[in-house]
Amino acid sequence: MxxxxxxxxxxxxxxxxxxxxxxxxxxxxxxxxxxxxxxxxxxxxxxxxxxxxxxxxxxxxxxxxxxxxxxxxxxxxxxxxxxxxxxxxxxxxxxxxxxxxxxxxxxxxxxxxxxxxxxxxxxxxxxxxxxxxxxxxxxxxxxxxxxxxxxxxxxxxxxxxxxxxxxNYRDVGHFRAKQRAYTSYDASILYNEGIKPKPHNYILQPLRQFHWRLITLAGYKDGLHGLRLSLYMAYYEWVKYRKLNWFWRKNR
Incomplete structure (x- = not known):
């Protein structure tokens, strides 16, 4: 059959x-x-x-x-x-x-x-x-x-x-717009979990993100393109904690 x-x-x-x-x-x-x-x-x-x-x-x-x-x-x-x-x-x-x-x-x-x-x-x-x-x-x-x-x-x-x-992201402007939305969402999750930003987060978290993207996830294999993306993602990690701080100040 x-x-x-x-x-x-x-x-x-x-x-x-x-x-x-x-x-x-x-x-x-x-x-x-x-x-x-x-x-x-x-x-x-x-x-x-x-x-x-x-x-x-x-x-x-x-x-x-x-x-x-x-x-x-x-x-x-x-x-x-x-x-x-x-x-x-x-x-x-x-x-x-x-x-x-x-x-x-x-x-x-x-x-x-x-x-x-x-x-x-x-x-x-x-x-x-x-x-x-x-x-x-x-x-x-x-x-x-x-x-x-x-x-x-x-x-x-x-x-x-x-x-x-x-x-995916067609140009830098498209990338930035998406990351702004993602960082707002991720910061809101941290806020709802009761996580408060500490001074060292603004330095260590972006550095960890950069190392993770460039070395651990092999961004270096994409040359300058991979370096650029790793730097962008490190920057938006910093933005995420800035927004988290804003949530706490707004709702204090």
Whole structure:
């Protein structure tokens, strides 16, 4: 008896992603379905998505965990593969996903990413393998935590070998904007945990971050690019503690 092939649905969460959405959808042509789960974009995301052959669904955005759970609840499929609009699949990744769907018992899979930062493939300083938990047996995963959402999988989890392509920070301005948001969120977590900044944190934490990025995570392998990123991340570690201090002063 021939076993029916399981259905794979690629899901792209979007908000104003007109610059990326067409190429992203095209890169996932090996999926059985591509669903764009849109947060009522104000640009041409929806029009371009439908033109590229994707199904289009809408949901008001509250937070990332809610949005991913809403996407899961809206689907009837065997497997779900979450992809961001600035990511690209490859045929090799598609082949590997089909193989593990057919042959393995794990219900969740991490996929590594090749991050392009300022247009350069970055393999050091913490940006590779950059595993992301994205492939799931439908019905066996829920998301928790509003930002930097966490997937909780009912079952074993494995690691894929073939990477997603991620066009990460396009330029320094984009990088700074993202890091400002991340440092505010991270500082708020520390504040809610009752952690107060100490004078030495403003010096030692950035130094540790720089050493960790450049040496431990092999940022040096990317040359001046890796050095630059390590310095940036050290600086934003300092910014995080400045913001933590601001939280305490504001709510004193």
């Amino acid at each position: 021939i076993q029916k092939q399981q259905e794979l649905t690629a899901v792209i969460l979007t908000l104003n992603e007109a610059n990326h959405i067409t190429e992203c959808i095209q890169s996932l042509s090996w999926a059985d379905r591509v669903v764009v789960f849109d947060s009522y974009s104000r640009d041409d995301t929806a029009v371009l998505a439908e033109a590229a052959g994707a199904e289009l669904l809408y949901s008001k955005f509250e937070n990332y965990a809610q949005q991913r759970n809403a996407a899961l609840d809206s689907l009837q499929t065997d497997w779900v593969f979450f992809v961001d609009a600035d990511e690209r699949g490859t045929p090799e990744l598609g082949t590997e996903i089909r193989r593990v769907m057919a042959e393995r018992l794990e219900r969740g899979w991490y996929v590594p990413r090749h991050n392009y930062i300022f247009g350069k493939l970055t393999k050091g300083a913490g940006w590779f393998p950059d595993y992301q938990l994205r492939l799931f047996k439908h019905g066996h995963v829920r998301y928790e935590r509003p930002v930097h959402e966490v997937a909780v999988v009912d079952g074993e989890i494995g690691n894929l070998q073939q990477p997603l392509i991620h066009y």
